[in-house]
Amino acid sequence: MIPFLDLKAAYDELADELDHAVLRASRSGWYIGGPEVEAFENDYAEYTDSKYCVGVGNGLDALTLALRALDVGAGDEVIVPSHTFIATWLAVSAVGAIPVPVEPPSGSYNIDVEGIKKAITGKTKVIMPVHLYGIPADMDAICALAKQHKLYVVEDAAQAHGSKVRGKPIGSHGDVVAWSFYPGKNLGALGDGGAITTNDEAIAKRVRMLGNYGSEVKYHNLEQGVNSRLDPIQAAVLAVKLKYLDAWNERRRVIADTYNDQLNNSNLTLPRVPEWAEPVWHLYVVRSRQRETLQKTLTASGIGHLIHYPIPPHLQKAYQKLGLKQGSLPVAEQYANEVLSLPMGPQLDANLLQPVLEILNRFNLG
Numbered sequence: 028m029i030p031f032l033d034l035k036a037a038y039d040e041l042a043d044e045l046d047h048a049v050l051r052a053s054r055s056g057w058y059i060g061g062p063e064v065e066a067f068e069n070d071y072a073e074y075t076d077s078k079y080c081v082g083v084g085n086g087l088d089a090l091t092l093a094l095r096a097l098d099v100g101a102g103d104e105v106i107v108p109s110h111t112f113i114a115t116w117l118a119v120s121a122v123g124a125i126p127v128p129v130e131p132p133s134g135s136y137n138i139d140v141e142g143i144k145k146a147i148t149g150k151t152k153v154i155m156p157v158h159l160y161g162i163p164a165d166m167d168a169i170c171a172l173a174k175q176h177k178l179y180v181v182e183d184a185a186q187a188h189g190s191k192v193r194g195k196p197i198g199s200h201g202d203v204v205a206w207s208f209y210p211g212k213n214l215g216a217l218g219d220g221g222a223i224t225t226n227d228e229a230i231a232k233r234v235r236m237l238g239n240y241g242s243e244v245k246y247h248n249l250e251q252g253v254n255s256r257l258d259p260i261q262a263a264v265l266a267v268k269l270k271y272l273d274a275w276n277e278r279r280r281v282i283a284d285t286y287n288d289q290l291n292n293s294n295l296t297l298p299r300v301p302e303w304a305e306p307v308w309h310l311y312v313v314r315s316r317q318r319e320t321l322q323k324t325l326t327a328s329g330i331g332h333l334i335h336y337p338i339p340p341h342l343q344k345a346y347q348k349l350g351l352k353q354g355s356l357p358v359a360e361q362y363a364n365e366v367l368s369l370p371m372g373p374q375l376d377a378n379l380l381q382p383v384l385e386i387l388n389r390f391n392l393g
């Protein structure tokens with residue numbers, strides 16, 4: 028049996044340090060905000076090459092609060108990828124704005140820059156790229172385009188902790204970068220967590236205020252905010268795990284290299300990485316026109332696998348009102364039918380992949 032991702036093994040590897048951090052936070056007497064949160068925010072700002080980091084409750088809140096901090100609201104259009112986890116779109120809808128989907132170019136999983144150009148209208152306010160599967164979007168091209176059209180850039184970096192574009196870490200290319208620390212992410216807490224990073228002090232202050240009931244001074248409310256904060260126990264856990272992030276991403280890279288080098292089956296399309304991108308392999312995603320056969324083969328052999336994602340946002344019931352019918356976004360629809368994520372994670376030994384590779388290389392249309 029090869030698990031898709033072994034979160035318990037990740038905990039076990041750092042158990043002593045994690046337990047110590049949780050105890051320290053528990054015994055500190057600070058249960059909201061305080062030194063553990065501040066320390067992690069400082070560490071993560073530094074890691075992401077950004078000036079400010081503000082912890083929030085989860086990744087969806089990070090995206091939503093980022094948009095609110097830029098005054099994005101009713102009537103505004105936000106350009107989003109057609110192929111993404113639905114949270115990207117939900118954040119746009121949560122502030123009353125309209126998600127305008129743009130397809131990936133064929134062969135890539137990230138938003139197409141030429142497609143963004145065509146989707147810009149007088150109502151566009153934000154471009155929202157997603158660094159899907161841990162492969163960064165072309166931030167230099169996207170930021171140049173945004174500057175030319177006076178648009179904001181909000182990055183969904185929920186799958187990209189540690190990835191780089193032309194040597195620069197994801198974290199401050201766009202105006203705001205939203206992070207999730209959901210347990211399964213490359214940097215995952217022992218529960219929910221999230222953050223934004225930015226180089227803009229005003230944006231950082233506003234996100235912190237909005238996530239704290241719209242208040243900077245207790246019981247003085249400047250805006251109708253929400254309660255969305257990173258809690259100190261999770262911050263203490265994340266500070267421990269951040270120290271291991273590069274090493275754990277490196278182990279993911281070894282697994283991805285093994286797949287890249289040794290998968291050899293014309294029924295499988297392997298991921299493509301632009302030469303300027305340093306991915307962190309949140310997921311290793313292949314495509315097959317025979318996905319059902321592939322799924323059955325893997326299940327029968329005890330090999331973990333998942334689909335990211337089986338239904339594109341525009342075909343979800345939640346987005347029926349947009350009126351984007353089947354066939355309207357063919358690349359996202361094709362990907363939803365063909366993608367499959369193989370076992371990947373820092374606790375997966377690349378040497379144990381031989382049986383997986385053999386099965387995948389033998390799998391055929393029959």
Ligand SMILES: *Cc1c(COP(=O)(O)O)cnc(C)c1O
Nearest residue numbers: 085086087112114115185207209
């Ligand atoms: C996980 C994820 C989110 C949402 O993060 P949560 O912490 O689960 O709210 C948003 N976007 C992408 C691309 C994700 O993978």
